[in-house]
Amino acid sequence: MAESLIYRELGGPSRRFWGLLALLAVPLALGAVAYFYIEHYGHIVTGMDNQIVWGMPHVFAVFLVVAATGALNVAMAASVFGKSVYRPVAPLSALISLALLVGGLALLMLDLGRSDRMIVAITQLNSESMFALRVIFYDGFMASVGVYLWFLLERRMNRYVKPAAIMAFFWQLLLITSTGLEFGFNFREVYDSVLYAPMFIAFSSAYGTAVFVLILFAVCGWEDRPVSDELLRRLKNLLGISVGASLFFAVLFLASKYELARSRDVARFLLFDGGVYTALLWLGQLVLGGVVPLALLLRSRLSRAALAAACALVLLGGLAQMYVTLIGGQAYPQILFPGMVESSSFFDGEIHPYTPSWPEVLFGLAGLALAAAVIAVALRALALLPERLDPAAGPQA
Amino acid sequence: MSADANEALSRRGFLAISAATLGGVMLAPGIRLIEIAAARAPEQAVSRQVRWGLLIDTNKCAPGCDDCVKACATENGLKDTGHPRTDAQWIRKVELKDMRSGRTHSVPVMCQHCEHPPCVDVCPTGASFKRADGIVLVDRHICIGCRYCMMACPYKARSIVFAEITDQNPDVPRGNGCAEGCTLCVHRIDHDRQPACVEACTRAGHNAMLFGDLNDPQSEIAQRVAKYASTQIRADLRLNPGVRYQGL
Amino acid sequence: MNSNGIGALAGRIARAICLAALLLPVPVSAAGRVPKPVIDIDKPGKCVEDTATMRREHPDMLRHQRDLTMHDGIRTRKHSLKECVQCHASTKTGSVLGDKGFCQSCHDYASVRIDCFSCHAAKPKLASGAKP
Numbered sequence: 001m002a003e004s005l006i007y008r009e010l011g012g013p014s015r016r017f018w019g020l021l022a023l024l025a026v027p028l029a030l031g032a033v034a035y036f037y038i039e040h041y042g043h044i045v046t047g048m049d050n051q052i053v054w055g056m057p058h059v060f061a062v063f064l065v066v067a068a069t070g071a072l073n074v075a076m077a078a079s080v081f082g083k084s085v086y087r088p089v090a091p092l093s094a095l096i097s098l099a100l101l102v103g104g105l106a107l108l109m110l111d112l113g114r115s116d117r118m119i120v121a122i123t124q125l126n127s128e129s130m131f132a133l134r135v136i137f138y139d140g141f142m143a144s145v146g147v148y149l150w151f152l153l154e155r156r157m158n159r160y161v162k163p164a165a166i167m168a169f170f171w172q173l174l175l176i177t178s179t180g181l182e183f184g185f186n187f188r189e190v191y192d193s194v195l196y197a198p199m200f201i202a203f204s205s206a207y208g209t210a211v212f213v214l215i216l217f218a219v220c221g222w223e224d225r226p227v228s229d230e231l232l233r234r235l236k237n238l239l240g241i242s243v244g245a246s247l248f249f250a251v252l253f254l255a256s257k258y259e260l261a262r263s264r265d266v267a268r269f270l271l272f273d274g275g276v277y278t279a280l281l282w283l284g285q286l287v288l289g290g291v292v293p294l295a296l297l298l299r300s301r302l303s304r305a306a307l308a309a310a311c312a313l314v315l316l317g318g319l320a321q322m323y324v325t326l327i328g329g330q331a332y333p334q335i336l337f338p339g340m341v342e343s344s345s346f347f348d349g350e351i352h353p354y355t356p357s358w359p360e361v362l363f364g365l366a367g368l369a370l371a372a373a374v375i376a377v378a379l380r381a382l383a384l385l386p387e388r389l390d391p392a393a394g395p396q397a
Numbered sequence: 398m399s400a401d402a403n404e405a406l407s408r409r410g411f412l413a414i415s416a417a418t419l420g421g422v423m424l425a426p427g428i429r430l431i432e433i434a435a436a437r438a439p440e441q442a443v444s445r446q447v448r449w450g451l452l453i454d455t456n457k458c459a460p461g462c463d464d465c466v467k468a469c470a471t472e473n474g475l476k477d478t479g480h481p482r483t484d485a486q487w488i489r490k491v492e493l494k495d496m497r498s499g500r501t502h503s504v505p506v507m508c509q510h511c512e513h514p515p516c517v518d519v520c521p522t523g524a525s526f527k528r529a530d531g532i533v534l535v536d537r538h539i540c541i542g543c544r545y546c547m548m549a550c551p552y553k554a555r556s557i558v559f560a561e562i563t564d565q566n567p568d569v570p571r572g573n574g575c576a577e578g579c580t581l582c583v584h585r586i587d588h589d590r591q592p593a594c595v596e597a598c599t600r601a602g603h604n605a606m607l608f609g610d611l612n613d614p615q616s617e618i619a620q621r622v623a624k625y626a627s628t629q630i631r632a633d634l635r636l637n638p639g640v641r642y643q644g645l
Numbered sequence: 646m647n648s649n650g651i652g653a654l655a656g657r658i659a660r661a662i663c664l665a666a667l668l669l670p671v672p673v674s675a676a677g678r679v680p681k682p683v684i685d686i687d688k689p690g691k692c693v694e695d696t697a698t699m700r701r702e703h704p705d706m707l708r709h710q711r712d713l714t715m716h717d718g719i720r721t722r723k724h725s726l727k728e729c730v731q732c733h734a735s736t737k738t739g740s741v742l743g744d745k746g747f748c749q750s751c752h753d754y755a756s757v758r759i760d761c762f763s764c765h766a767a768k769p770k771l772a773s774g775a776k777p
Contacts, residue, residue: 043559044559334550334551336553
């Protein structure tokens with residue numbers, strides 16, 4: 001199988017590659033400037049306040065982390081569930097997963113009120129904290145996916161790929177479940193539902209697969225590596241199922257919030273009265289990120305352009321969903337006295353406004369650029385992808 | 398063993414032993430009470446035997462009054478920079494109106510010093526912690542400013558400092574990037590004084606706030622809590638806060 | 646990948662930077678431009694420990710004391726940072742920071758960042774009880 005395929009680094013003239021890196025260096029540099037600006041003056045220069053404490057950096061960061069866990073699904077399908085058609089692209093899947101996580105973690109570690117205490121954050125862990133547990137999950141995930149990737153690439157270790165993959169799968173599950181429960185176990189009205197765990201698993205599969213397909217297209221377009229229709233059809237179906245599951249859980253979540261009297265107010269806020277959050281929820285997450293791509297993906301014959309468009313829409317919908325979850329979840333006030341109208345000098349009882357500031361947005365975009373840069377450099381330096389991904393390459397089981 | 402000796406043990410001995418036990422049992426609570434009521438020596442660590450709490454009678458809270466808020470700001474060095482959205486607030490008056498009956502209320506809300514604080518549960522470094530005597534504090538030496546405690550607190554008790562501060566009260570260190578909230582004036586309590594808000598409320602004659610040791614049956618707060626109905630905010634969350642309210 | 650051209654150039658640049666980094670401290674220390682710390686103790690009385698002990702141990706003392714104070718509520722005055730500031734604040738500037746501040750001038754000389762005063766007051770409590 002894999003022996004008949006020739007894995008090769010990304011080729012092409014080096015000027016083109018350095019040009020790509022130079023392009024990515026722009027948002028990276030801007031993000032670095034933004035980070036130092038925020039770190040020097042304090043978070044007063046951002047749009048965050050005591051009501052909206054997590055802003056755009058967290059929107060991008062959680063998006064990257066969720067996509068990272070899902071991007072591994074293609075590799076897991078190959079190595080854990082035996083879908084050998086995905087085997088040639090398993091290294092790419094593992095790499096994308098690692099790169100997205102690096103981007104997301106960089107944002108999370110740097111958007112601290114005291115980022116000079118980063119070492120404290122990694123070393124001094126409160127054993128009761130889910131947040132601290134997730135630091136361990138991040139480490140375990142990166143280590144196990146790293147080992148898995150190494151075993152995939154190192155011919156002598158190929159026979160240990162399956163156990164390594166099972167380890168990686170275990171950490172992947174821990175990480176995505178705890179990411180969902182970070183919101184699910186939170187008392188805020190928009191959160192407070194264990195449904196966040198399966199919902200985030202579905203989201204991760206959708207966003208991660210979409211990123212994977214787009215990167216695959218990008219690489220194969222970079223230097224004419226043919227991809228078989230069969231592989232793309234399988235990926236289309238995987239993405240379709242993921243988007244379908246995401247829609248299912250999102251609708252279930254919103255419907256259950258609406259149905260229960262104690263949460264009907266917040267459901268009304270999300271679905272009808274929330275202004276920008278309502279618009280992003282319906283138009284962004286549900287329609288553009290859900291129904292439209294699903295309609296495209298359910299078709300049995302799909303042009304590559306349409307598949308790419310569906311992926312892009314899923315990702316845009318994902319960003320919208322993260323904005324609604326993170327910012328909308330903080331904009332809706334904490335209810336201290338159910339059944340009462342509250343008002344105070346500390347903005348109890350009112351919807352909290354939020355305007356993203358330029359430093360936050362630039363900082364968040366740098367996370368995306370970092371992930372892209374890691375992928376680009378790794379593809380250039382390592383032989384991660386076969387020269388050909390079509391049936392002419394050789395026997396594939 | 399002779400039957401006589403046994404009998405002797407069983408009658409006299411039994412009476413002696415039970416008298417001693419009864420006496421001991423009756424005296425022991427008294428000894429415990431004295432232990433708690435006596436002030437803690439400065440070099441002695443705080444203990445679980447004490448649980449500090451507040452009892453706030455909202456019937457005595459006037460809608461416009463913010464003596465407690467002003468006292469807290471003065472005591473802890475909280476400055477009004479003209480940006481209320483980012484200025485720290487450790488205590489605030491929440492004006493309530495019951496939607497069904499139309500009744501209005503004014504309630505001072507601060508960190509509730511829960512027995513099971515969600516902020517302590519989520520803090521990744523353990524900077525947010527509960528002291529043995531029940532006060533929930535932020536150890537700013539290890540706070541990394543992640544704001545997870547602010548996300549987790551159902552009472553919106555925490556603030557974060559958004560810019561550099563220079564003229565802190567030496568008794569209340571606070572700095573850029575660290576989370577903070579009501580400390581029950583721990584620097585005063587440790588010197589056997591009252592929190593600033595309670596002192597201000599009492600001095601102004603409103604007497605709406607009472608501070609004391611909930612574990613001490615002799616304390617005024619414990620007796621009032623045992624005698625009159627009091628509630629906790631969001632008691633349904635089962636966090637068992639140390640701040641109790643009457644008249645809600 | 647074109648390893649010869651770019652790789653060799655990168656290697657040469659890296660070697661040049663390493664060499665420069667190793668040689669740089671020589672001219673700096675030779676000039677003696679770093680001012681010696683100003684130990685200006687203008688209040689009467691003795692410190693809680695002798696000078697040699699204080700110089701060596703004060704970081705550990707402070708770190709131990711902070712845990713005792715924060716977690717155990719022990720507020721004895723001997724190793725309290727507040728008491729250090731109370732005594733060592735300059736009578737001219739009122740602070741332990743600043744160019745000739747007691748804490749800052751030594752720390753500047755040793756090139757060790759002081760983190761304490763981002764939160765702790767660098768000025769003592771005024772005698773009247775008013776906050777500076």
